[in-house]
Amino acid sequence: MRQVRFIVLVTALSCFWGLAQSQKDIDREDALKSIVKVNSYFMEKYSDYTATSNVGRVRPSNIWTRGVYYEGLMALYSILPKEEYYRYAYDWAAFHKWGYRDGTVTRNADDYCAGQTYIDLYRLNQEPVCIRKVRANLDMLVNTPQNDDWWWIDAIQMGMPVFAKLGATLNEPKYWDKMWDMYEYCRNQMAGKGLYNAEDDLWWRDGDFIPPYKEPNGEDCYWSRGNGWVYAALVRVLSEIPADEKHYKDYVEDFMAMTKALVKCQRNDGYWNVSLHDPKNYGGKEVTGTSLFVYGMAWGINNGLLPKDEYLPIITKAWNSITKDCIHENGFLGYVQGTGKEPKDGQPVKYDSMPDFEDYGIGCFLLAGVEVYKIK
Template identity: 35%
Template sequence: MGKRLIQLTAVMAGVFLAVTNVTAKLPEKTEVLSVMGKVADWQIEHFHDDMQRENHWENRFNAWTYGALYIGMEKWAKLADDDKYYQFLLKVSADNNWDLGPGKYHADDQTVGQLYIELYRKYKKPNMLAKTLERTKWIKQNPSQQPMRLNNYKYTDRWTWCDALFMAPPVWAKLANITGDNSYRDWMFAEYVATVNHLYDNDEKLFYRDEHFIDKRDKGHKIFWSRGNGWVFGGLTLIIPELPEGPQKAYFTQLYKDMAQSLIKLQTSAGHWAMSLQAAELYPTPETSGTAFFTYGLAWGVNNGLLDKQTYLPAIELAWNTLVSHVREDGLLGYVQPVGAAPGEAWPDKTEVYGIGAFLSAGSEVYKLAQ
């Protein structure tokens, strides 16, 4: 009887914790701006620290890791009462010679183009866009003949891993708007649908990271990597606003809503999403990059009328407060899983530039929801 009482007490304590966390409200707008500024300033101060990577292809300021940072940093620059953030982004872009990464087809090497496009929209200087246009035009004219499969990284010309759906498709959607050339949008849509048909689980409404996880199980659980799905979910918010009303926009919007419905059910009572979305008991460590992308994506959906506020706001509030709890006093965002392709480990004192980008993106939408 004593053991049963202890178990019941533990369960009730867990329920109380979940309820109190879920009902936690968003802070005031000034507090959101304050923590965003602290995180952004820390990252700029430590901008070069991220260059000590084993993989030489990541040691570039136009690599995908940095491209993801710039997307969030540009969103922060729009909110900040200081032009230094735009000046930082302009300097980075100039240092990159406004060029994409070296891989002609590789989605990762197109990510930084999203920054150049947004700076072009603000400053209207053709040189900011020229090399991104040159690359994408070449790809359209010379489509890869590789199959839609990764095959242990043998085939990376096409979007054969789910992260790619954040990296490249928004570039194409934005270019269609800027140029008025619908072929950019149509090319992107066809490739995107091919990836969905390859990696999307229609029952779970989630993406496998790549083909090697489709039939794999982790102690009986399907393996849906948190950040991998975060890449897709965050990428959808960058694509949908660029699309005119019609079948393509309807397709992406339905995919976004289906993922949102699945994701909200998988949030942990602590507020984060586990590194393996359906196996939280196997991965109890918090992880902030996937969580930040989901927070960003859900808040964007509420702000744009795609998601019901009453249903989704509690999850957003819980997630944002959890993210902020992992920001150190000096501005370092902890528990960002290192570069990888599957659920793994994270640490309170370890961060990555793409995690900062995701956090700043989340803050840009939470700010609109805040008191």
């Protein structure tokens, strides 16, 4: 009996110690070291930024997965402006001639995601070539009546910030108007009822997941990373448009509603499950969704939308868990779910499992880390 009590005590102390570790204050310098380490791993392994990927089929290196990585890299450059970061981004963009996989006629947000980085580079060097094709592509979208291109919620993050950034760069509200039309269609009309469920303040990934589709436990399917994409897009849009833009308050309302819904889904160890309302459907640690939620909440604190005393403990628990559990000695990032659209895709998600694409997971992590670093 004494031995049983001892084992129970040791277990309880271990749990307490793990919780205490995850709730320690965030060390900003350690956060910066972590993101630099992970980014260095990626830049060294993928030093040939021109190389195609060959997962199932050949894809160029300017598709959405790499575009998300460069979003993170440009965020890192904003707080640590190393020339090697700028050159790595600039040379990649120049190799692709500042264009997209299917050219300026593409309506696929996965293609024009790269435009976010092209615009960021233009802001640094003012070279017109950086945004000529971005502008041509968005003008085509503005000048045609379709608003239903974003039929899956990942597209909101891939495409929406391009409109926000170009509108701010050129002081052209027409891009913001079209951005709203496409966002509103996806939110409220896509697949007959819209992909946003106001009852839970979360998003179905696409029309395939609108009820009667259910998770094994009977709940709606809210995919973590998919909701993370929307959450990140709202952050990136609100960072660009002025407070008096006609739909600014609508975006803020969605951001705040999602924030409250996401807090309810956080695991005790700080992560979010890949299925937000069904912890047993491939439950476990997962970095991409968790990083995007950290990114959004940290940005909310930094921009005065979220009270620091309420949300910093939530962020701290998540961030400290990621940096403690997921980063290998060489900078490899574990617990990244591979590409897909639902909890079962890209499995298993483990510390040492290699996702089909490494780039977007690191991009999500960099975005989170930079905003965490900014918290004062």
